[in-house]
Amino acid sequence: MSGSLATSPPPERTLSADCAACTGLCCVALAFARSSDFAFDKVAGEECVNLADDFRCRIHQQLRERGFKGCTVFDCFGAGQQVTQHTFPGASWRESSAVRTQMFAVFPIVRQLHELLWYLREALGMPAAAALHPALRASWNEVAAAADATPTAILELDIDALRDPAAALLREASRLTRESGPQADARTRLRIPRSRLAPGADLAGADLHGADLRGAELRGALLIAADLREADLAGAELIGADLRDARLHGARLEGAIYLTQPQVDAARGDTRTLLPAALRRPSHWT
16 A cells, blocks of 8 residues: 555545534534434524533533433534634624524535545555545545635536546445455355345345455445344445444454545444544543
């Protein structure tokens, strides 16, 4: 990997949340519904009752215990501080209704752009996709320029025109990487048909305990509450996969493709779970 990265170093940009440099945008601009993830309903643009005057959460240390598990698994990919410090240089949505309206409209768009940048940076670190690095770098530059634009330009952005070609590059980078690495042993017995291991598959609650899933294409798969204990997911693509309450105890994920911190935070695991070096082990894991 080091040789490839030497010719295509990861672009410099903060793509993780820095709440101290934000004005609590996720606590105001976004809506959430009362559920197992949130203790009450809140419409977009309404200030959360737990948000303090200094834009910090009053119950940050007790979010899970107080019924706000959804808050603990949300990551803006650095969009909060980008909008606060760059798009609206140091401004606060509390200053005026005009700033408030525009800021809240811009934030979700920039979050999408920053998430896309996170995936592009991951693909730029894949040695097997070296032939795609120039195109990936060009896509990065285009998306980054859009995220750095003025509020008016961001609101007028055709995000699909940026996302669709980038998504095609990400899929191809994943394919090249998966095919270059170890593949699942076809002789391994699974408790479900192998035909179900496909993009967008509904594997909610599936018994995949100890399964060999190396190189599996699980893009957008529903893995809610799936049993993935001791499963081998090295080289498996997990972009967009829903891992809420998935059991990852003892699972091997250090080589998983496009695995994000929010996905890990939404799952359950333990000290034996092997994660990519860039991701942290959630504090609520046992």
